Amino acid sequence: MVLKxxxxxxxxxCAILAGLPEGRYLSTKALAELHGLPxxxxxxxxxxxxxxxxxxxxxxxxxxxxxxxxPEELTFLDIVEAVEGTSxxxxxxxxxxNNPCRxxxxxxxxxxxxxxxxxxxxxxxxxxxxxxxxSDLVKRLSxxxxxxxxxxxxxxxxxxxx
Amino acid sequence: MVLKxxxxxxxxxCAILAGLPEGRYLSTKALAELHGLPxxxxxxxxxxxxxxxxxxxxxxxxxxxxxxxxPEELTFLDIVEAVEGTSxxxxxxxxxxNNPCRxxxxxxxxxxxxxxxxxxxxxxxxxxxxxxxxSDLVKRLSxxxxxxxxxxxxxxxxxxxx
DNA sequence: CAAATATAGATATCATATATCCGTAATTTT
DNA sequence: AAAATTACGGATATATGATATCTATATTTG
Ligand code: FES
Ligand code: FES
Numbered sequence: 525m526v527l528k529x530x531x532x533x534x535x536x537x538c539a540i541l542a543g544l545p546e547g548r549y550l551s552t553k554a555l556a557e558l559h560g561l562p563x564x565x566x567x568x569x570x571x572x573x574x575x576x577x578x579x580x581x582x583x584x585x586x587x588x589x590x591x592x593x594x595p596e597e598l599t600f601l602d603i604v605e606a607v608e609g610t611s612x613x614x615x616x617x618x619x620x621x622n623n624p625c626r627x628x629x630x631x632x633x634x635x636x637x638x639x640x641x642x643x644x645x646x647x648x649x650x651x652x653x654x655x656x657x658x659s660d661l662v663k664r665l666s667x668x669x670x671x672x673x674x675x676x677x678x679x680x681x682x683x684x685x686x
Numbered sequence: 687m688v689l690k691x692x693x694x695x696x697x698x699x700c701a702i703l704a705g706l707p708e709g710r711y712l713s714t715k716a717l718a719e720l721h722g723l724p725x726x727x728x729x730x731x732x733x734x735x736x737x738x739x740x741x742x743x744x745x746x747x748x749x750x751x752x753x754x755x756x757p758e759e760l761t762f763l764d765i766v767e768a769v770e771g772t773s774x775x776x777x778x779x780x781x782x783x784n785n786p787c788r789x790x791x792x793x794x795x796x797x798x799x800x801x802x803x804x805x806x807x808x809x810x811x812x813x814x815x816x817x818x819x820x821s822d823l824v825k826r827l828s829x830x831x832x833x834x835x836x837x838x839x840x841x842x843x844x845x846x847x848x
Numbered sequence: 849c850a851a852a853t854a855t856a857g858a859t860a861t862c863a864t865a866t867a868t869c870c871g872t873a874a875t876t877t878t
Numbered sequence: 879a880a881a882a883t884t885a886c887g888g889a890t891a892t893a894t895g896a897t898a899t900c901t902a903t904a905t906t907t908g
Contacts, residue, residue, distance in 0.1 A: 525687050525688065525689050525690070525770060525775055526687065526773070526775055526776075526777060527687050527775050527776050527777075527804075528687070528895095528896065528897085529777075529779060529896085529897080530896090530897090531776070532776070532777075532778065532779055532781065532800065533781070535800050536781060536782070536800065539800075551852085551853065551854090552853080552854075553852090553853085557786065558784075558785060558786065559781045559782075559784055559785070560781060560783075560784025560785075561781065561784075562897085562898060562899080564898070564899055564900075565897065565898050565899075567854075567855080568897095568898095570854085571854080571855065571856085574854085574855090581853090581854060581855090582853085582854080582905090582906075583852085583853050583854055583855090583904075583905040583906050583907090584851090584852065584853055584854090584905060584906025584907045584908095585851065585852040585853065585906070585907045585908075586852080586853085586906085586907065586908095587852075587853045587854070587905085587906065587907085588853075588854085589854090600803060600804075600807075608687055611688070613687055613688055613689050613775075614688075614689050614693070614694070615688060615689075615691075615694075616694065617691060617694055619694065619695070619698060619721045619722060619723065620698070620721075621722075622720075622721055622722025622723075623720060623721070623722075623835070623839060624719065624720065624842070625835060625838035625839045625842050626835060627834070627835070630832075630835070634830070636830075637823060637826040637827050637830060638694065638697050638698070638701075638823065641762060641815075641818050641823065642689075642762075642815075644814060645762075645811045645814040645815050646811070648810045648811060648813075648814045649807045649808070649810060649811040651810075652806060652807040652810045653803075653804075653807050656803050661799060661800065661803065664799040665799050668796070668798075668799060670792075672789075673785070673787060673788060673789070673792075676787035677785060677787045680786070680787050686852095686853090686907090690864095690865065690866085691865085691866080692865090692866090713883085713884065713885090714884080714885075715883090715884085724866090724867065724868080726867070726868055726869075727866065727867050727868075729885075729886080730866095730867095732885085733885075733886065733887085736885085736886090743884090743885060743886090744874090744875075744884085744885085745873075745874040745875050745876090745883085745884055745885055745886090746874060746875025746876045746877090746882090746883060746884055746885090747875070747876045747877060747882065747883040747884065748875085748876060748877085748883080748884085749874085749875070749876080749883075749884045749885070750884075750885085751885090848876090848883095848884095
C-alpha cells in the first residue's frame with residue numbers, strides 16, 4: 525500500500541508555487557524541468573490540484589499555475605487528498621455476512637468493529653496531515669536548504685514565471 | 687492506496703482463533719467456509735501470519751492454526767503488518783536532487799522535510815493500530831454480535847476444530 | 849496570425865493484487 | 879501399512895490500478 529508518486533510531485537510543486545510573487549504563474553514545463561519529471565504526466569497531478577481548487581491556472585504563453593490560497597491555509601492533507609483521493613485505506617467487504625451460522629435475512633445495522641478501528645487509524649493519519657500547513661513546509665525547507673541553492677532556485681523560478 | 691483484502695481476512699481469522707480453546711487447531715478450510723473466502727488464497731494470508739510468528743500451525747488431519755500468543759499480546763499492527771508488510775506508505779524518490787540549480791556533486795545528508803512529515807503521519811497510524819490488542823477486538827465483537835449468533839458460531843468452530 | 853499553454857480523452861506499459869493449481873512433506877485416521 | 883488430510887511453497891493466470899505518452903481542442907499572449 526503505497527501512495528502514488530504524484531503525491532510527492534504535488535507537494536514539491538506547491539512548495540515552489542508558495543514562493544511565487546502575487547499574480548505570477550509557473551508553467552507545467554518549468555515545474556517538470558525543475559523536478560526532473562515527465563511533463564505530460566506531471567500535468568495530470570497539477571490538473572488534480574486545479575480541480576480541487578488548490579491552485580489557479582491561466583492559459584496561453586506566460587500561463588501556468590499559482591496557489592489559490594495562502595500557504596497558511598493549505599494543508600498537507602488538502603494536497604495529498606487532491607491527488608490520491610479521499611477514500612479510506614481500509615475497505616470492509618463485510619465478510620462477516622458470509623458466516624453460515626447467520627440467521628437468514630439478518631441485517632447489519634452498524635459498521636463492524638474491525639472497520640471502525642481501522643478507520644480510526646486512518647483518521648489520525650489524516651489529522652496529522654491536516655495539522656501541517658504548506659507554510660510550515662516552506663519554513664522547514666528554507667531552514668534546511670543551503671542558502672545558495674535556495675537563492676538560485678528562487679531566481680530560476682522567477683526567470684521562468686509568467 | 688488501499689490495503690489488501692487479505693488484511694480484513696487476517697483480522698477476522700485471528701478473532702476466531704482467539705476464541706479457540708487451548709491446544710485446539712482450526713484449518714484453512716474451516717476458516718474459509720466460515721468467512722466465505724477462497725480457501726487457496728486465504729491460505730496465503732495465513733501463511734503470512736505463520737511466518738510472522740503470530741500463529742502456530744500443525745500438519746495432518748485435525749491440523750490447522752492456533753494463536754502463538756495470548757490475544758492481549760497481539761496487536762492490530764502485528765496482524766496488519768504481517769500481511770501488508772512493514773514499508774511506509776510514502777516513498778521519497780528524492781526528486782529534489784533533480785533541481786538544475788544544484789551544485790554538481792552535492793550530497794543530501796538528511797531525509798527531506800516532506801518525507802519526514804509524511805512519515806510522521808504513517809507513524810501515528812501505526813501507533814494507533816499498536817494500541818489496539820486482539821483481545822480488545824474480541825471484547826467489542828462479543829458485545830455487538832447477537833448472542834445467538836455468537837454462540838452458534840462458537841459451536842460451529844469447536845465442531846470443526848482439530 | 850503564430851506560439852505557448854491548460855485541459856481532456858485515448859492509449860500503451862508495467863507493477864501489484866487477486867486467484868487458482870499443483871507437488872511435497874508431515875501427520876492423523878483407518 | 880495404507881489412505882486421507884493438512885500446511886507449505888512454487889508456478890501461473892487474470893484483473894486492476896499506477897505510470898507514461900500522445901493527440902486534439904480551446905484559450906491567451908505578443
Ligand atoms: S465485516 Fe470484515 S471488516 Fe467489516
Ligand atoms: S525529495 Fe521529494 S519527498 Fe524527499
